[in-house]
Amino acid sequence: MHPTNSCPAIMHAAGERCCGFTVVRVEQIPEILVTAYEMVHDRTGAKLLHLHSQERENLFSIGFKTPPRDSTGAPHILEHSVLAGSEHYPLKDVFNELVSGTLQTFINAFTYPDKTIYPVASMEKRDFFNLARIYADCVLRPRLLKETFLQEGHHYEFTESGELIVSGIVYSEMKGAYSSPETLMYKAIQENLLPDTPYAYDSGGDPDTIPDLSYEQFRRFHKTYYSPTNARFFIYGDIPTREHLVFLEEILADFDRIDVDASIPLQPRWSAPRTVHGYFPVDKEEKKERKTNVTMAWMTAENTDAETAMLLDIVADLLVGSAASPLRKALIDSGLGEDLSPLTGLERDLQQIVFAVGLRGTDPDTAGRIEKIILSSLKDIHEKGFEKELIEGTLHQVEFHGREIVRRGFPYGIVLMGRAYHAWLYDGDPLRDMNFPRIIDKIRSRWEKEPRLFQNVVGEWLLKNPHRLLSVMEPSSTYLEEKEQNTKNRLAAVLQSLPEQEKEQIHRDAKLLKQFQTEQDSPQTRAAVPKIEIADISRQIDTVPTEKEQWSGVTLLRHDIFTNGIAYLDLAFDISDIPDDLQLYLPLLGKLTVDMGAAGFSYEEMAKRISLYTGGLGVNLISGQAADGKTDWQRLIVSVSALYRNIPNALGIVHDILTAGDLSEAARMKELILEKKNGLHSAVVPSGHIFAQMAASESLSVSARRLEQWYGRRQLHFIVEKADRLDKLRQEIIDKLTGLRETVFSRSRLVLNMTASREGLDLLNTSAKRLIAALPDGVVIRKEAGSAQSSAADIGVAIPADVCYVAQVLKAPPYTDSIAAPLFVLSRHLSNNYLYRRIRVQGGAYGGFCKYESSTGTFAFLSYRDPHLTETLEIYKDAMDFISANRISTEEIEKAVISSIATLDRPLDPAGKGQIAMIREFSGVTDELRMRFRNDILSMDTEKIHNAAESYFPGARDAAVIAVFAPEDRLDKANRVLNNRLKLEKLS
Numbered sequence: 001m002h003p004t005n006s007c008p009a010i011m012h013a014a015g016e017r018c019c020g021f022t023v024v025r026v027e028q029i030p031e032i033l034v035t036a037y038e039m040v041h042d043r044t045g046a047k048l049l050h051l052h053s054q055e056r057e058n059l060f061s062i063g064f065k066t067p068p069r070d071s072t073g074a075p076h077i078l079e080h081s082v083l084a085g086s087e088h089y090p091l092k093d094v095f096n097e098l099v100s101g102t103l104q105t106f107i108n109a110f111t112y113p114d115k116t117i118y119p120v121a122s123m124e125k126r127d128f129f130n131l132a133r134i135y136a137d138c139v140l141r142p143r144l145l146k147e148t149f150l151q152e153g154h155h156y157e158f159t160e161s162g163e164l165i166v167s168g169i170v171y172s173e174m175k176g177a178y179s180s181p182e183t184l185m186y187k188a189i190q191e192n193l194l195p196d197t198p199y200a201y202d203s204g205g206d207p208d209t210i211p212d213l214s215y216e217q218f219r220r221f222h223k224t225y226y227s228p229t230n231a232r233f234f235i236y237g238d239i240p241t242r243e244h245l246v247f248l249e250e251i252l253a254d255f256d257r258i259d260v261d262a263s264i265p266l267q268p269r270w271s272a273p274r275t276v277h278g279y280f281p282v283d284k285e286e287k288k289e290r291k292t293n294v295t296m297a298w299m300t301a302e303n304t305d306a307e308t309a310m311l312l313d314i315v316a317d318l319l320v321g322s323a324a325s326p327l328r329k330a331l332i333d334s335g336l337g338e339d340l341s342p343l344t345g346l347e348r349d350l351q352q353i354v355f356a357v358g359l360r361g362t363d364p365d366t367a368g369r370i371e372k373i374i375l376s377s378l379k380d381i382h383e384k385g386f387e388k389e390l391i392e393g394t395l396h397q398v399e400f401h402g403r404e405i406v407r408r409g410f411p412y413g414i415v416l417m418g419r420a421y422h423a424w425l426y427d428g429d430p431l432r433d434m435n436f437p438r439i440i441d442k443i444r445s446r447w448e449k450e451p452r453l454f455q456n457v458v459g460e461w462l463l464k465n466p467h468r469l470l471s472v473m474e475p476s477s478t479y480l481e482e483k484e485q486n487t488k489n490r491l492a493a494v495l496q497s498l499p500e501q502e503k504e505q506i507h508r509d510a511k512l513l514k515q516f517q518t519e520q521d522s523p524q525t526r527a528a529v530p531k532i533e534i535a536d537i538s539r540q541i542d543t544v545p546t547e548k549e550q551w552s553g554v555t556l557l558r559h560d561i562f563t564n565g566i567a568y569l570d571l572a573f574d575i576s577d578i579p580d581d582l583q584l585y586l587p588l589l590g591k592l593t594v595d596m597g598a599a600g601f602s603y604e605e606m607a608k609r610i611s612l613y614t615g616g617l618g619v620n621l622i623s624g625q626a627a628d629g630k631t632d633w634q635r636l637i638v639s640v641s642a643l644y645r646n647i648p649n650a651l652g653i654v655h656d657i658l659t660a661g662d663l664s665e666a667a668r669m670k671e672l673i674l675e676k677k678n679g680l681h682s683a684v685v686p687s688g689h690i691f692a693q694m695a696a697s698e699s700l701s702v703s704a705r706r707l708e709q710w711y712g713r714r715q716l717h718f719i720v721e722k723a724d725r726l727d728k729l730r731q732e733i734i735d736k737l738t739g740l741r742e743t744v745f746s747r748s749r750l751v752l753n754m755t756a757s758r759e760g761l762d763l764l765n766t767s768a769k770r771l772i773a774a775l776p777d778g779v780v781i782r783k784e785a786g787s788a789q790s791s792a793a794d795i796g797v798a799i800p801a802d803v804c805y806v807a808q809v810l811k812a813p814p815y816t817d818s819i820a821a822p823l824f825v826l827s828r829h830l831s832n833n834y835l836y837r838r839i840r841v842q843g844g845a846y847g848g849f850c851k852y853e854s855s856t857g858t859f860a861f862l863s864y865r866d867p868h869l870t871e872t873l874e875i876y877k878d879a880m881d882f883i884s885a886n887r888i889s890t891e892e893i894e895k896a897v898i899s900s901i902a903t904l905d906r907p908l909d910p911a912g913k914g915q916i917a918m919i920r921e922f923s924g925v926t927d928e929l930r931m932r933f934r935n936d937i938l939s940m941d942t943e944k945i946h947n948a949a950e951s952y953f954p955g956a957r958d959a960a961v962i963a964v965f966a967p968e969d970r971l972d973k974a975n976r977v978l979n980n981r982l983k984l985e986k987l988s
Contacts, residue, residue, distance in 0.1 A: 005562055007035045008052045012241060019245035020252070021048060029435050031403055032416070034562070036239050036431055041248070044228035045257045049420055049430050050244055050415070057105055057907050059413030060132035061119035062139055065262035065425055066225045067198035068113075072213035073205020074221040076111040077153035077170045080140040082222070083109065083118070083135075084152070089528050091521050092148075093841070094138055097529055100832035101895035102414060103127045103537070103902045106411050111698060112349055113190065113203050114264055115425050121411045123907060125239060129247060145518040151841060154211050155513065156494075156506045159732050164495040164506075166487075167867070173846040175207045176865035179480065179801035180685045181293070182342050185473050188355060189226050189343060189913035190274040190295045192467045194267045206672060207486070207802075215344045216987050221409070230260040234420055236413030251714035264351050272465040275367075277472050281479040281800040283987060284968070286615060289776060291475040294367045295341040295358030296374050298460040298468045302352055304428035309455075310398075310439055312353055315457045316346040317394045317448070318386050320357055323391075323595065323607035323668075326386070327357060328962050333667070336370055337362035338674035342682060355462065358471075360678055363806040367472045375463070381492035391454060393611030395440050397950075400615040400643060401902075402436020403955040405564050410805035415832045480802055480967065514967040516843050526891075534894055537901055541930050544917040554747055554772050558765075559755045559917055563910040566615060567647055567760040569768065570753035570918060571638040571654070573744050575621075577782040578634075582740060583709045584718045586636060588676070588733070589740050590619030595672055596665060599656035604670050613649035615641040616655075621710045623703040627924045629814025632702040633923065634752075636744060641911065655774055658745045663734050669849025670726055677723045679808050680716045684987060688805030688965040689847075689864045691797075696809040696963035697858050699792040704856040713987070714799060720988045743979040746778025751921070755914025794962040796971035796982035803845075806863045806872045810956040815854035815925060822948030827852040828903065829874035829888060829896035829945075830879055838875045839863050843845060848872070850879075855923070859956070869966055869974045880953040887946045900937050 007028045016023045034051040066075045091097055098107055100119075106121040120135050122128040154168035177183045191200050205213075235244050243551040282291060300310040306534035319327040320340065322526025328340060347354040357368055405412055416434065424430035433439075447453045462468075476482075485557065498506075547558040576587060594617055597603045616639075623634040638658070642650035663669065684691055694712035697704035708714050722729055752772065754764045813820055831849035834871050839848025847864035861876040888896075908916060920926070964971065964982060975981045 005033065005564070006030075008054065008238075009031055010035055012037055012846065017042070018242065019249040021245050021248070023267060029431070029432060031435050031437050034434075036434070038430065041228065041252055044252055044255050046228035046231045046233060046252060046518055047424070048233045048235070048248065049424070050241050051416055052238070052241055053236060054238055055236070055412065056123045056238055057121055057411050057413065057699050058123070058125070058128045058239050059106070059119055059121040059235065059417070061129065061234045061417055062229050063116055063117035063232045063234065063421065064114055064225050065114060065264070066116045067202070067236065067262060067264050068201040068203040069198065071206040071209040072217070073153070073170055073202070073203040073210045074213055075172065075203040076205050077149070077213065079109045079111045079116050079171055080152040081144060081148045082226070083138050083259055084145070084148040085143045086138040087141045087143065088137050089134055090143060091525055091529065092516070094134060094529065096832060096836060097526070098131060098134060100828070101531060101900060102131060103527075103532055103905070104131055105906050106414065106900065107131070111203055112540055113199055113738045114351065115421065117417070117421070117778040119414060119417065121413065123905065126536070127532050128239070130532070132247065132872070133251065134529065135269075140228065140255070142222065144219055144222060146215055147513055149215050150509065150513050151517065153213060153218065155509060158506065164491045166491070167844045168210070168845060169840060170205055170845055171207060171210050172844050172867050173865050174205045174210065175802040176685070176846065177204065178207055178283060179803065181473070182682060182686075184278065184280045185293055185341070185343055185471065187355070187381060188278045188471050188473060189295060190350075191392060192471070192551060193194060193273070193297050193299055193354060194350070194352065197265055197267050225260065225262055225386075227258050227260055228255045228258050229283040230262050232424060236416060237388050245361065251489065253576040267352055268303070269299070272466050272522065273468045273470065273472045275472070277474070279474050279476040279479050282475040282477055283800050284477045284800060285986065286475070286477065287474045290338060291363050292342055292362050292364050293345050293358065293360045294337070294370045295356050295471045296371060297343070297354055297356040297471065298462055298465050300353045300355055300465065302426070303348065303350070304423050304426050305427060306432040309348070309353060309422070310443065311454070311457050312355065312461060313346055314394055314398060314443070315454055317397065318356055318390060318454060319381070319458070320344050321394065321397070322611050324390055324611070326373065326381055327377050330373055331357070331359055331370070332671050334370075334373050336366045336373070336717065339671065339678050351426050361674060364472055364474055364853050367470060371470055374464065378458055378463045382455050382463050385452065385455040389608050389612065393608050395444065396612055397615070399440045400566070401441075403564055404566055404615060404641075405909050407907060407912060410440055411907075412909065418456060422524050436445070455475045480800060484802070507805050514842065517837065519526065520626045529956070532898055534897055537898070537938065539935065539938065541927060541934055542905065543927055546851055546917050551769060552747065552772055555751045556768075557753045557918055557921060558761050559914045560761060561755055561910050561913055563756050563760065564758075565644055566641055566910070567644055567756040567764050568641050568754070568911045568914055569639070569651070569654075569764060570915060572633040572753060572918060573638070573746075574633070574749040574781055575636050576632070576634045577746055578740070578743070582736065584715060585708060585736050586621055587710050587715060588673070588719070588722075589737050589744070590621065590636065591661060591672055591676055592669065592737060593657050593661055593741070594619055596668055599660040601656070603665060606657070606713060609649075611651050613642060613646040613653060615643070617653065621706070622919065624923050625701060625703050625705040625814060625857055627815040627929055628855070629817070629857060633922045634703070634706050644756075644763055647760070647763045648767050651771050655771050659774055659857060661741060663737060669730065669733075672724050672912065673719065673726060677719045680719060684716070685801050686964065687798060688799065688801070689807065689862045690804045691859050691966045692807035692808060692963045693862055695795060695797065697856055698960045699736050699790045699961060700809060700811045701857040701867040704858055707856070713985075716988055722862060743779070745775060747772060747775045747779060748778035751918070753914055753918040755910055765967040792959070792961050794980055794982050795964070796974070796984045797963070797965045797987055798968035798971060798984065799965050799987050801967055804863070804866045804869045804872070804964060804970060806866055806869060806966075807860060808873065808876045808960050809860045810857050810877070810960045812852055812854075812857050812859040812956070814857060815923070815933065816929065819948040819952060820852070820854060822934055822940065822944050823852045823952065824943055825893075825896045825900045825937055825940050826883065826949060827859065828899040829885065829892060832896070832899060834873070834879045834882060835861070838878070839866065839872060839940065843868055843871065845872070848875070869964060869970050870977055873962065877957075880957055883949045884953050887942050890942060893940060893942055897937055897940050901934070904937075
């Protein structure tokens with residue numbers, strides 16, 4: 001990502017005026033390789049931070065302080081709506097036009113409790129400025145049509161039976177969010193801990209309150225907050241600062257400074273603690289025992305207090321960040337809950353920092369005892385302090401993650417943007433959280449002078465701080481039913497009170513909205529959006545430098561890449577011959593291998609070592625099929641990262657866990673299994689589309705089946721059964737895992753993958769070879785043993801939610817097949833056009849899309865937070881019929897091609913580059929094949945797409961598999977009309 005390891009030269013000086021901006025500060029930060037310019041626009045007062053780096057992926061973002069005044073969701077609905085179109089770009093949906101026809105590497109918008117941010121990124125300069133210009137115009141000069149408000153926010157409709165209902169994309173999204181226990185738990189903490197501030201309201205919108213927002217209030221919210229005077233521009237990348245200033249001068253030319261009151265009052269401090277009680281939904285037949293969540297939360301320092309904020313960050317990690325953390329250990333060892341509350345940790349995205357800790361999987365009557373344990377533990381820590389080794393490990397973690405270049409689903413610039421906003425939004429220093437090594441040096445120096453530094457933070461901000469809240473959230477099997485009935489009653493009352501002319505107006509508005517949604521933008525309107533031409537796209541692929549050698553029977557892959565002083569090592573063990581019934585145990589093997597004791601060290605001692613010498617140690621399971629589809633592969637990956645100076649110690653830890661792991665600690669095993677069960681269970685409602693895709697795909701390929709066994713509902717069923725019967729099954733689990741360890745962790749199964757600069761690779765090489773020599777030889781791998789398949793069945797899984805997740809998956813050809821590239825392009829076209837319009841725009845779901853995945857040999861249709869079920873399945877059928885029978889226009893093909901290339905060219909961080917090179921090695925995806933695939937996409941035309949659709953869909957859909965995760969009553973209703981009934985299941 002960075003071609004050199006130096007900051008760009010300083011080109012502007014503090015006090016200098018350039019293009020209407022005054023330079024406030026210039027600072028080079030070698031630790032993250034940026035030259036930072038903080039500036040103010042003279043006429044409007046807009047603030048700018050440019051982190052000039054050597055990275056090609058440039059990020060532009062504009063953010064506003066947008067404190068909500070109620071829970072109608074005005075900030076959230078506006079975030080959806082401004083990107084619909086602007087004065088200069090008067091389309092109905094500019095955002096989708098940019099998604100489908102640009103080389104963007106990231107495009108989105110974020111609604112926070114008190115701010116709204118619009119980031120977009122690209123690696124091509126011309127494309128970047130096109131995107132930034134359109135984003136800025138849409139945000140500052142949106143059209144905000146009434147139809148957009150009704151579609152994105154809320155509107156009334158009548159069903160065929162005459163019932164009044166509410167529809168809208170944000171409305172559906174928030175109904176899904178309010179089905180998530182974690183969302184409701186967080187809401188209870190934020191709103192009740194800060195009740196005299198805008199944080200008492202939900203900026204995303206409460207579904208009960210969203211329909212109260214009027215179109216006039218919605219427009220007024222934009223007028224109030226969306227001015228350059230209230231704006232903060234954050235820019236990152238290798239484009240010189242002056243070019244950004246010239247661009248921004250043009251963007252801001254028509255604006256002046258205005259009065260903006262975006263103030264957020266500080267929450268007055270309490271003189272005594274408070275308690276709040278609430279509920280979250282669970283399945284009707286689910287047991288309520290040991291399902292309650294008890295959390296204590298404190299309001300602490302202001303975010304602008306830089307040093308205190310960092311000290312709180314460190315202390316939070318000391319208290320609960322690892323298995324060795326004393327507060328975490330006291331809570332888990334109490335046996336009062338199954339694992340830590342999911343809210344545990346520090347919340348920095350508020351004006352006043354919040355720390356929370358508690359237990360999940362407990363009962364309401366334990367709340368008092370949990371409170372006493374927390375306060376008693378804090379008192380003990382305040383008196384005795386933290387172990388020095390624990391402090392050193394935590395400081396190391398802060399240093400490591402401040403240095404690491406990460407791009408996990410979003411650009412590195414987004415990571416830095418988030419750090420800037422922690423203080424910048426509240427008029428603090430945006431650079432204060434950028435230079436972690438410098439911060440740590442300062443804190444170390446203070447620690448030497450003040451040995452009680454960290455325990456005094458515990459005393460001041462937690463133990464002696466009366467501004468704390470005890471939140472008790474109980475499970476309710478009637479929660480959603482009651483909410484739905486209340487909604488029906490409220491709507492029935494509204495309907496009863498409506499004059500006849502208003503009913504007619506609702507009919508007319510619904511009709512006009514549907515007409516608006518189905519009308520196409522004119523060619524002239526679409527032409528207003530600047531476009532990248534296919535001829536402008538590079539024909540070259542990005543490659544990862546790879547050296548390959550054999551050592552002691554093990555394949556070594558080495559990637560010489562700039563990593564900012566961090567080494568990455570992946571140990572990939574072949575598990576393709578592990579019997580089918582044992583595949584379910586592999587995720588547990590990974591978790592217990594990393595998180596239990598080893599080589600005579602207890603799990604607390606191992607946790608301290610891991611924190612002190614590594615940036616992270618984890619296990620991942622991945623699977624795929626070969627490029628030609630003839631074989632498949634599965635690997636258990638043990639990954640470790642470390643600063644160069646810590647490589648020997650880091651690999652010593654890996655040696656210990658692989659060769660001398662200890663599974664004997666019964667209490668720790670129980671803790672980890674319960675933690676895994678709860679984590680997997682809580683992931684279902686927020687990520688129902690992923691679980692539905694895995695469930696529908698499992699019968700279509702070995703690699704897809706493995707994903708379902710490791711991460712899907714089958715893994716959830718497995719881990720729930722083990723957790724519920726752990727006392728009886730413990731020895732069986734130990735025996736199975738011991739056998740798997742002896743089988744899996746051997747030289748004969750290993751591929752070693754190293755990513756670092758040449759200096760790091762040399763250090764890794766020495767330590768890695770010692771590690772290889774210590775592993776047993778192992779046995780010959782029997783590839784045929786792991787090929788069991790499940791039978792296809794359409795299923796419906798009942799979940800406690802207000803929305804549906806609908807998947808239909810088809811078996812698809814492999815990467816080298818002649819129609820692979822057309823299907824890849826077709827998936828982008830359908831996602832951005834037919835499915836987007838029918839499922840999201842017209843249907844009101846938060847998302848509708850499809851994916852071609854060569855790694856599993858599948859083509860999936862998916863919906864997310866969907867108010868519909870059978871209607872969505874019908875849309876999937878219609879989409880296949882439509883695309884098979886009709887030819888796509890040349891213009892749409894070109895947009896789909898550009899969108900496909902943008903997906904292929906999404907940049908990776910250093911660790912990701914090394915890992916993708918390893919995966920390509922396993923799959924046999926050579927650079928030559930990648931080049932051919934790219935050229936096939938770039939040469940795509942209408943005829944190729946049509947022929948692929950016509951030859952593929954009619955046959956493939958006959959064997960398609962459906963999986964729906966939805967409320968039980970919706971599944972029952974669907975089964976009354978579906979030709980092929982869904983086989984109904986409980987979630988767990």
